[in-house]
Amino acid sequence: MAFKNWEIELTEENLKEEIARAKAAGEKADAxxxxxxxxxxxxxxxxxxxxLRNGAIFSFPPRLAQGLKNASPEQLADIWMPPSGSSVHWESLDVDFSIPELVAGIxxxxxxxxxLGRxxxxxxxxxxxxxxxxxxxKGGRPRKNNTLASKKV
Structure with a gap:
């Protein structure tokens, strides 16, 4: 049961169910x-x-990351990670990134x-x-074949 409505009574049983679901989701994410x-x-x-916990090492230049480009070395060194290892945070810069997104290049x-792409x-x-x-x-970039596009109409 998701608590989308504040009018739902929060009982001990509902709370235990939500905690169990959250723990299961966390374990799945960790795995x-x-x-x-x-x-x-x-x-x-x-x-x-x-x-990373699997032994891999991931690195990137700060200029690629939103909010880190103009940071001083001292600010960049002031990095924090929660015990879960799921994210990194720079308090003085108010910048957060999730580890899965960074590894995916986001x-x-x-x-x-x-x-960045532009x-x-x-x-x-x-x-x-x-x-x-x-x-x-070779004559440059090939021209688009517009005859196919007009036949699909």
Missing amino acids: TQPRAESVHYDKSDDLIVIR FGTKSWMAE KGGQATSSTKSAAARKNGK
Whole structure:
């Protein structure tokens, strides 16, 4: 029973059921999702380093994460993790991330991630320039075939 309505009487029995459900959900998450064993900021490499309970190590540069880009090394080093290992928190920056989302490459809100993607697409490199020249010699990007789209109408 979810307590969506404050008018529901909270009895000892209801509370015990909800606690049991919450414990079961927590155990399932611990068994199926990545959990951190430790976390720290490596100033020399400018990386947030997360050691996972399964032995893997995950790290990322703070500039990729929403709310950490302009943080000082002292602020980045002031990182906290709950005993569950499910998240990391920077109190002075008011920034939180779940470990499963970080491991999945989610470093902020949808709009933050979209902005990261736009910046990445604008980046230039010798490899990207060489690929563009090679495609240009082939006649450039292929044109869309609009005849198929008009037949589906």
